[in-house]
Amino acid sequence: MNKRIWKQAWIIGGSTGLGAAMVQELAHAGTEVVVSARNSERLTNFCNHFVNASALSLDITDQDECNQAVSMLLAKNEALPDLIILNAAIYTPMNARSLDPAECARMMDVNYQGVVNMLSALLSHKSDDKEVTVATVTSPSGWRGLPGGAGYGPTKAAVINLVESLKTEVEKQGLDLRLVNPGFIKTRLTDKNDFKMPQLMEPEYAAKKALKGLASGKFDTSFPNPFIFYLKLLRHLPYRMYFWIARKLVKKNETP
Numbered sequence: 001m002n003k004r005i006w007k008q009a010w011i012i013g014g015s016t017g018l019g020a021a022m023v024q025e026l027a028h029a030g031t032e033v034v035v036s037a038r039n040s041e042r043l044t045n046f047c048n049h050f051v052n053a054s055a056l057s058l059d060i061t062d063q064d065e066c067n068q069a070v071s072m073l074l075a076k077n078e079a080l081p082d083l084i085i086l087n088a089a090i091y092t093p094m095n096a097r098s099l100d101p102a103e104c105a106r107m108m109d110v111n112y113q114g115v116v117n118m119l120s121a122l123l124s125h126k127s128d129d130k131e132v133t134v135a136t137v138t139s140p141s142g143w144r145g146l147p148g149g150a151g152y153g154p155t156k157a158a159v160i161n162l163v164e165s166l167k168t169e170v171e172k173q174g175l176d177l178r179l180v181n182p183g184f185i186k187t188r189l190t191d192k193n194d195f196k197m198p199q200l201m202e203p204e205y206a207a208k209k210a211l212k213g214l215a216s217g218k219f220d221t222s223f224p225n226p227f228i229f230y231l232k233l234l235r236h237l238p239y240r241m242y243f244w245i246a247r248k249l250v251k252k253n254e255t256p
């Protein structure tokens, strides 16, 4: 599967969708996997499918729970897992007409503040002697504001900025921060979308791509092409051209 074999991994948000597919891929490759999510019944049922996966129920929005989880793992294994993937997120489709402050705050709390909570817990417990790869699963919707992405896109933009800001500072402490930016994946999250999603991937395919990118050591694992290529191009367009394309997208998605 990978050039690098991870001995231990911790997938936060690993009970469904992309996270579950990454757990499966890692567990089958022989990695000891700790899996976290809020719904402990679903989490335990899922982990029971693997001899080398264990459940650690956790709400990433709760700073105390994040600290306790890190302490527990350290007490059990004396070191953090080689690979930690911050994959937990929620999504509510939203546009200008349905802009909902409470829902925006809820998304920000899980998708962004959850990452801050976990990074803070990891940094305060981390000793310098072992390198740990910490990947955050973000999204190309965080690269530039896209029509329909008003609530979710800013949460991912914030995480990308956070990781870029911390990357070089935390290297000294042995934390190797990375980004994974997948395009559309068929999960309960995208089941809420009522538009055609280009290059929609199965979670198993996306998990393989994500883990391969992480094993290769690169900072940014973005896929699939050519979808990502066009979005990266959009990211660099001057505003006039960018908004011209955005207007076309809005028109296309407007109900007559």
Ligand SMILES: NC(=O)c1ccc[n+]([C@@H]2O[C@H](COP(=O)([O-])OP(=O)(O)OC[C@H]3O[C@@H](n4cnc5c(N)ncnc54)[C@H](OP(=O)(O)O)[C@@H]3O)[C@@H](O)[C@H]2O)c1
Residues within 6 Å of the ligand: 012, 013, 014, 015, 016, 017, 018, 019, 036, 037, 038, 039, 040, 042, 058, 059, 060, 061, 086, 087, 088, 089, 090, 110, 114, 137, 138, 139, 140, 181, 182, 183, 184, 185, 186, 187, 188, 189, 190
């Ligand atoms: N699907 C896509 O097209 C797509 C595209 C780009 C990026 N992404 C990103 O990929 C990641 C996985 O998405 P997905 O589509 O696989 O979603 P998903 O199936 O809904 O999985 C989300 C996971 O996160 C857990 N979770 C949610 N809130 C949590 C919290 N507060 N604390 C701890 N765990 C929590 C969920 O379990 P519980 O509900 O039991 O807590 C579940 O295990 C997300 O970061 C998402 O933003 C997805």
